Amino acid sequence: MASVQSTAKPSARERLLAAANELFYAEGVQSVGIDRVIEHAGVAKASLYNTFGGKEQLVRAYLDARHAGTVDRLTRAVAEHDTPREQMLAVFEAQGRQFDRPDFRGCAFIRAGAEAGSGGLVQEAADAFRGWMRELFTRLAAEAGAADPDALGQQLQLLYDGAGISALMDHDSTVAATSRAAATALIAAATGASAEA
Amino acid sequence: MASVQSTAKPSARERLLAAANELFYAEGVQSVGIDRVIEHAGVAKASLYNTFGGKEQLVRAYLDARHAGTVDRLTRAVAEHDTPREQMLAVFEAQGRQFDRPDFRGCAFIRAGAEAGSGGLVQEAADAFRGWMRELFTRLAAEAGAADPDALGQQLQLLYDGAGISALMDHDSTVAATSRAAATALIAAATGASAEA
DNA sequence: CATAATGCAGACAGGTCTGTCTGAAGGAGT
DNA sequence: ACTCCTTCAGACAGACCTGTCTGCATTATG
Numbered sequence: 024m025a026s027v028q029s030t031a032k033p034s035a036r037e038r039l040l041a042a043a044n045e046l047f048y049a050e051g052v053q054s055v056g057i058d059r060v061i062e063h064a065g066v067a068k069a070s071l072y073n074t075f076g077g078k079e080q081l082v083r084a085y086l087d088a089r090h091a092g093t094v095d096r097l098t099r100a101v102a103e104h105d106t107p108r109e110q111m112l113a114v115f116e117a118q119g120r121q122f123d124r125p126d127f128r129g130c131a132f133i134r135a136g137a138e139a140g141s142g143g144l145v146q147e148a149a150d151a152f153r154g155w156m157r158e159l160f161t162r163l164a165a166e167a168g169a170a171d172p173d174a175l176g177q178q179l180q181l182l183y184d185g186a187g188i189s190a191l192m193d194h195d196s197t198v199a200a201t202s203r204a205a206a207t208a209l210i211a212a213a214t215g216a217s218a219e220a
Numbered sequence: 221m222a223s224v225q226s227t228a229k230p231s232a233r234e235r236l237l238a239a240a241n242e243l244f245y246a247e248g249v250q251s252v253g254i255d256r257v258i259e260h261a262g263v264a265k266a267s268l269y270n271t272f273g274g275k276e277q278l279v280r281a282y283l284d285a286r287h288a289g290t291v292d293r294l295t296r297a298v299a300e301h302d303t304p305r306e307q308m309l310a311v312f313e314a315q316g317r318q319f320d321r322p323d324f325r326g327c328a329f330i331r332a333g334a335e336a337g338s339g340g341l342v343q344e345a346a347d348a349f350r351g352w353m354r355e356l357f358t359r360l361a362a363e364a365g366a367a368d369p370d371a372l373g374q375q376l377q378l379l380y381d382g383a384g385i386s387a388l389m390d391h392d393s394t395v396a397a398t399s400r401a402a403a404t405a406l407i408a409a410a411t412g413a414s415a416e417a
Numbered sequence: 418c419a420t421a422a423t424g425c426a427g428a429c430a431g432g433t434c435t436g437t438c439t440g441a442a443g444g445a446g447t
Numbered sequence: 448a449c450t451c452c453t454t455c456a457g458a459c460a461g462a463c464c465t466g467t468c469t470g471c472a473t474t475a476t477g
Contacts, residue, residue, distance in 0.1 A: 035424065050337065053250050056464055067425040136389055137334035140247065149389060178402040184385040185378030192333055192346060198374065205375040208409040209402055232454065253434055264455040
């Protein structure tokens with residue numbers, strides 16, 4: 024089992040995750056029912072409950088997959104630059120590229136957290152993701168020589184979240200440039216550097 | 221009709237709006253059903269449909285009331301200061317006071333927008349609110365002599381939204397101080413001033 | 418070949434939601 | 448006193464949701 028099969032049909036689990044990603048992210052976790060997920064995945068309802076156990080666990084798996092994808096994307100973007108300052112700005116540039124995608128619908132964790140009540144698997148997934156983002160910003164801020172790395176890291180996360188919200192709700196394509204400029208100013212103020220963008 | 225009645229029982233409309241504000245804001249627009257709203261308001265179901273026409277219109281009225289309340293609160297906070305720079309910071313301080321309220325549950329417009337699909341009355345209400353916030357920040361940025369008032373106004377809105385998100389999702393009481401410090405730095409960078417907090 | 422595992426299809430139950438409708442009670446103005 | 452209007456109480460329909468269950472087909476393995 025679990026052997027490599029290159030061109031064969033993906034497993035029920037993979038098809039369910041792909042369908043959940045498309046539908047939950049596009050229309051929201053609460054609005055999309057189980058029936059639409061299994062129909063979109065071409066999977067029987069019993070397979071979903073055998074594989075994941077329930078809708079909440081499927082939502083959790085969907086968020087975990089998003090988490091892994093964002094970690095990959097941002098890790099690659101950071102690795103393309105050498106200085107911590109450029110690496111911090113690269114995070115905002117990578118976010119800006121997401122804004123231009125036609126299927127962009129904001130941060131999946133913020134949206135799922137707003138839909139689901141506090142507590143539960145959604146909250147766990149959101150905490151894990153936001154903790155990773157915070158650590159990324161704080162680590163880069165420390166490497167850049169910020170006087171208070173925690174403060175700069177938190178400030179950059181404010182910009183990151185705010186940019187995602189504005190891109191979602193204001194249909195404003197200029198927000199990526201604005202957040203990058205603001206990040207540049209905050210980095211300069213926190214490190215005492217005088218480099219401009 | 222509509223005469224002044226000081227101590228009498230509020231009208232069905234007012235009770236419905238109060239109940240909608242409590243329940244929708246605390247638990248979300250989708251999670252709370254009509255039955256719970258009318259029970260909490262002590263109102264018959266027919267009264268709700270006669271007064272508002274449907275749930276979506278009730279949600280719209282709830283958001284409009286929130287809009288008016290925030291406009292009042294921020295307008296008062298701004299009026300307590302003299303210089304545009306202090307007025308901008310006063311907006312963040314007023315937001316920080318909201319964070320400490322035990323019933324704080326984030327920005328009602330972001331949460332409702334995340335729950336409802338795009339388009340519809342929720343989107344209209346959110347657009348109106350966010351437009352007002354943007355104009356407030358941009359006007360104050362212009363009065364403060366920013367080189368690019370639109371850019372500074374948008375940057376401050378990023379911080380405002382990001383702080384609300386973090387206060388909601390991270391249970392972090394330090395975010396108000398962080399956003400205020402970041403706003404101070406961005407204002408200084410945009411106006412060329414050297415004043416510190 | 419036989420057997421076990423996996424997946425598909427769909428019925429079914431129990432609950433909740435929105436919205437409509439009926440019928441009656443109470444208060445204000447004429 | 449009479450009438451209009453608002454409001455309350457609740458039944459009802461139609462739709463949707465989650466989760467469980469019963470069969471049947473396919474496939475891999477002993």
